[in-house]
Amino acid sequence: MKRIAIITLILIATIIALFGQDDERAFNQSVIHEMGNMSLRVSNYGFLGAGDGVFPSLEWPANSEVDYLKYGTIWIGAKKRRRDETG
Numbered sequence: 001m002k003r004i005a006i007i008t009l010i011l012i013a014t015i016i017a018l019f020g021q022d023d024e025r026a027f028n029q030s031v032i033h034e035m036g037n038m039s040l041r042v043s044n045y046g047f048l049g050a051g052d053g054v055f056p057s058l059e060w061p062a063n064s065e066v067d068y069l070k071y072g073t074i075w076i077g078a079k080k081r082r083r084d085e086t087g
Helices: 002-019
Strands: 030-035 038-043
Touching: none
Parallel strands: none
Antiparallel strands: 030 038
């Protein structure tokens, strides 16, 4: 029974991968925030800014093409508590 479930999941994942969306923009959605005289790009991957010159990257004054941030990300970290030398 477990083999049938695993084979079914692999088959479904393969079909989705083969016939899924090919458009990269469907996954990389971003919004350009314009507040006052400043523009900043924020993507759904947690990236702040662009670093490529196409999108504003903490641009001030707005539409001046002078960027003050190349690239920023949101970092999440944790400390692993070890019980002994092996982990």
